[in-house]
Amino acid sequence: MRRSMIIVATALFIFGGGGCQSGPEQSPSGEQSAEAPSGKRAEPTTAPDKPRAPDQFAVKLVTTKGEIIIDVNRAWAPRGADRFHELVTAGYYDGVAFFRVVEGFMAQTGISGDPSQNKAWRRKRIKDDQVTQSNTRGMLSFATSGPHSRTTQFFISFGDNSRLDGMGFAPFAKVRDMAVVDQLYNGYGEGAPKGNGPSQGRLQREGNPYLEREFPKLDYIKKATVI
Numbered sequence: 001m002r003r004s005m006i007i008v009a010t011a012l013f014i015f016g017g018g019g020c021q022s023g024p025e026q027s028p029s030g031e032q033s034a035e036a037p038s039g040k041r042a043e044p045t046t047a048p049d050k051p052r053a054p055d056q057f058a059v060k061l062v063t064t065k066g067e068i069i070i071d072v073n074r075a076w077a078p079r080g081a082d083r084f085h086e087l088v089t090a091g092y093y094d095g096v097a098f099f100r101v102v103e104g105f106m107a108q109t110g111i112s113g114d115p116s117q118n119k120a121w122r123r124k125r126i127k128d129d130q131v132t133q134s135n136t137r138g139m140l141s142f143a144t145s146g147p148h149s150r151t152t153q154f155f156i157s158f159g160d161n162s163r164l165d166g167m168g169f170a171p172f173a174k175v176r177d178m179a180v181v182d183q184l185y186n187g188y189g190e191g192a193p194k195g196n197g198p199s200q201g202r203l204q205r206e207g208n209p210y211l212e213r214e215f216p217k218l219d220y221i222k223k224a225t226v227i
Contacts, residue, residue, distance in 0.1 A: 028155040053085035062223040066180040072173040077129035080172035093224035101186040110153030113208030129170040135161040139171040
């Protein structure tokens with residue numbers, strides 16, 4: 001019984017509520033919970049598979065620091081690639097902040113500045129992909145708060161984050177040149193409550209006005225397009 005409690009506690013530390021983690025168990029997690037009308041937590045739903053993306057395609061992120069070119073390989077993580085293509089073509093990432101940038105670890109983005117968009121997408125979860133690539137420098141993976149919980153948030157690894165491979169973070173793309181990614185503002189560090197950076201919960205609810213008011217130095221994706 002005691003051993004079971006330790007295992008559960010460890011899982012909650014890594015993935016608990018999708019909050020931002022710090023320390024040795026640091027992982028890119030996404031706060032994607034939905035609340036039922038009664039105030040009780042709603043059961044998560046998994047979105048049906050969407051039309052498949054091309055086997056290989058590139059995405060250009062025009063950011064406040066410059067352009068980032070991303071090469072997507074669907075064979076690495078098919079569901080992740082399909083969701084990324086869906087979101088980019090829908091214009092979802094336009095105006096979205098890099099709200100969690102941790103030096104030497106990763107840059108995380110994907111929470112809309114429009115709360116209505118967050119509400120619309122937070123329960124459209126996709127099933128997990130098999131991890132076929134490692135989370136090394138320049139690789140993109142979706143954030144997760146547990147099994148089959150990926151929605152819109154993704155992160156770019158600054159260094160060797162291969163320890164995340166065993167946690168189910170499945171890379172689906174790679175940045176061609178990390179020069180611009182390395183310049184993203186990282187002064188706020190980890191998010192609340194572990195650090196002084198933005199709260200994912202508040203960003204979900206309040207959108208970009210919250211960031212503009214309290215975290216004015218953050219960098220943003222101005223436009224994302226398939227090229």
